[in-house]
C-alpha cells in the first residue's frame with residue numbers, strides 16, 4: 001500500500017445526473033497531474049463510490065454534481081463511509097452542486113456539516129481542483 | 145479411419161463418444177451407470193462394451209476425458225466487496241467449470257472458517273483489492289486460512305502488492321499465485337486464474353477422486369466437464385480458422401440438480417445513451433443455478449416461479465402439480481415414459497427452469513426518469529441481439545417439444561427489463577456430444593466444429 005507511487009482518486013457524477021463532459025475532463029486532468037484515477041462515470045450511487053474506494057484503497061473520493069440535486073444526493077455519504085470502514089477518507093464535491101445562484105459560503109457550510117472536507121463553487125477550474133487535492137492529501141512539492 | 149474416444153466421467157453416468165476425425169463423423173455414443181461406490185473403471189468398461197456393440201471393434205488412436213465425478217470441481221471463493229472482487233472470483237470459478245460451494249466477501253470470520261472446513265473444497269480462490277489497493281482484507285483472510293485442516297490448494301489472485309505476503313502467510317499450504325482477477329476497477333482478468341484452476345484439477349483432483357487408474361489410458365487432456373462444454377460453445381459461436389461459427393449464442397443445460405447457462409456474447413449496451421453499471425462480464429460466461437433442476441431441485445422451480453405458473457403451463461391443477469413434484473423429488477430416476485401427466489409436468493418444469501435460469505444469467509435494463517426525461521441503465525449482459533440458442537440436458541433432448549421449451553429462453557414482454565434474446569434459432573444436442581466436442585476441439589477444432597454443425601438439430605426460430 002505504502003509503496004505505491006500514486007495517490008488514488010475515485011471520481012464520478014452522483015445520482016441520476018448524466019452530465020458526462022466535465023467528468024471526462026476531470027479524468028484526463030487528474031491523470032495528467034499524476035493521480036491514479038478510478039472513474040465511475042455518470043449516474044453513480046453512494047454505494048458505488050464506496051465499493052470502488054474500498055477495493056482500490058482510495059486516498060480521496062471526488063464527487064461531481066451538475067444538475068442541481070447535489071444536496072439531496074450527497075446526504076448521508078460520510079455516515080456510509082464510516083460504516084464501511086473508510087473512516088476519515090477525504091470527500092470533496094463540486095460542479096453546480098445546488099440549484100440557481102445561492103451564496104456559496106452558505107452552500108459550503110451546509111456541505112461541510114454533511115461531512116465533506118471541501119465543496120467547490122461552479123466554474124472551478126481543473127487546476128484549482130488539483131491544487132486543492134494536493135493540499136488536502138499533503139502532497140507538498142510532490143508531483144502527485 | 146482415425147478413431148478418437150471422448151469420455152465424460154459424470155457423477156451418475158460415464159458417457160462415451162467415439163468419432164472418426166478423418167471422415168468427421170460420430171461413430172457412436174454410449175453410456176453406463178456409475179455409482180459412487182464402484183470403481184470408475186467398471187463404469188468405463190461397461191460403457192465401452194455397449195459402445196463396441198454399436199460400432200464393432202474399434203482401435204482408438206487417441207483418448208481424451210473430462211470429469212464431473214465425485215461432485216465435480218468444488219470451490220470456495222473469498223473476495224473483498226461482494227459486487228466487485230467477490231463477483232470476479234465467482235465468475236472466474238464458474239468459468240473454470242467449478243461448482244462453487246461457498247462465496248465469501250470481506251474478512252473471513254471464525255464461523256466462516258467452520259463452514260469452509262465442512263465444505264471441504266477442492267480448491268480455494270483467494271482474491272481482494274485492485275492492484276495497489278486494499279491489502280488488509282486478503283492478508284487477514286490468508287491468516288485465517290493458514291491453519292485450516294485438512295489443507296486444500298489455494299489460488300491467490302488478488303492485489304499484487306499482497307501476493308508474496310500471502311504466500312509467506314500460507315507457507316505449508318499448496319499455494320499458487322496468479323495475476324489479480326480485478327487489476328483495476330471494473331476490469332476483469334480471469335483467464336490465467338482459470339488456467340491454473342484447471343491445471344490443479346488435472347494434477348491433483350484426478351488422483352484424489354479415483355480417476356488416476358483411468359487417467360493412465362488417457363492422452364493429455366482432462367478437464368472439468370462444464371469447462372469442456374464452455375470450450376465447445378466458444379468454438380461453435382466464434383468458429384476457427386477454415387470454418388465459420390454460428391455467431392453469438394446462449395446455451396442451456398437443464399439437469400436433475402442444477403441448470404447451467406452459458407453465453408458467448410459481448411453483451412455491452414446497444415445504444416450510446418445507455419449507461420452501463422456494475423462489473424463488465426466475461427465474453428464467455430457460465431452461471432449455475434443450484435436451486436433449479438428437474439428432479440433433485442424440482443421444488444426450487446416451484447419456489448422460484450410460483451406453483452400457479454407451473455400449473456398453468458402444464459394444464460394440471462396446483463394440487464396435482466405439488467403431488468407429482470413431491471413424488472419426483474423422492475423418485476429422482478423417474479422419467480415420463482409415455483405417461484401424459486408426467487410429460488405435461490416435465491414440459492412445464494423445463495420451460496420454467498429455462499425461463500428462470502436465463503433470466504438470472506442475462507442482464508437487465510432499467511428505465512429511469514430524470515428531469516430531462518428518460519435514460520436507461522444496463523447491468524449485466526445485453527443478450528437481445530443473440531441469434532442462436534443451444535439446448536442440451538436429458539430433460540430437453542428426450543422430448544419432441546424441445547423447441548417450444550427452448551423458446552422460454554427468449555425475451556418476454558411480461559419481463560421487459562430482462563435482456564434475453566429477442567429472436568433466435570434453436571440447436572438441439574440430441575446425442576449429448578457437447579462436452580465431447582469441447583474435448584476434441586483442443587486438438588481438432590475444425591473437426592469438432594463441423595461435427596457440431598452437422599449433429600446438432602436445427603429448429604429455426606420458435607414462434
Ligand code: B12
Pocket residue numbers: 016017018019020021022023025026062063064065066067068069092093094095096097098099100120122123124125126129514515516
Ligand atoms: C450539456 C448540458 C446538458 C446535456 C448533458 C449531455 C451529457 N450527457 O453530458 C443534457 C441536455 C442531457 C442536459 C440535461 C440536463 N441539464 Co444540463 N447542461 C448542460 C450544459 C449546457 C453544459 C454542461 C457541460 O458539459 N459543461 C462543460 C463541462 C466541461 O463543465 P462542467 O460539467 O460544469 O464540469 C466542470 C466544472 O463544473 C468542474 N467540476 C465538475 N465536477 C467537479 C467536482 C469538483 C470537486 C470540482 C472542484 C469541480 C468540478 O470541472 C469540470 C471540468 O472543467 C450546462 C450549462 C453549462 N454551461 O454548464 C447545463 C446545466 C448543467 N444543466 C442544467 C440542468 C438543470 C439540466 C436538466 C436538469 C434539465 C435541463 N434544464 O436541461 C437536465 C438534467 C439531466 C440529468 N439527469 O442529468 C443546469 C443545472 C442547474 C443547476 N445546477 O442549478 C445547467 C447549469 C444549465 C442551467 N444554467 O440551467 N444538460
